[in-house]
Amino acid sequence: MFDAIQNSLYRAFSKGRAGENENIEVKSDLPLLHPERHMIGFESDEAILQRLRERLRSMTDEELIEFGKTVRGLSAGPTGTSNPFKQQLGEARAEWKQRKNHRIREQK
Numbered sequence: 001m002f003d004a005i006q007n008s009l010y011r012a013f014s015k016g017r018a019g020e021n022e023n024i025e026v027k028s029d030l031p032l033l034h035p036e037r038h039m040i041g042f043e044s045d046e047a048i049l050q051r052l053r054e055r056l057r058s059m060t061d062e063e064l065i066e067f068g069k070t071v072r073g074l075s076a077g078p079t080g081t082s083n084p085f086k087q088q089l090g091e092a093r094a095e096w097k098q099r100k101n102h103r104i105r106e107q108k
Helices: 002-014 045-058 061-075 084-107
Strands: none
Touching: 045 084, 061 084
């Protein structure tokens, strides 16, 4: 198989003469190792938001506080601009409030 690739490259490069600029096209019959990795996909905003909420729920209190501090620093910027960190900060705060309210209810 290596010989076939090498011969293909040799034929492609031997067509042109030295010093000439030519477009050279090298074709390969090798299959992609992981075709799913070469596909472009898009996730909806709701799917991304749901994954973020799940990640926040799985964090410990200390991790959630650290995440909030980090995102707060990243979200600081001019108002009126689209900043995804502001939404993440809002979700982190909502998760913290939910945990806090849940603890208060458990203590009663």
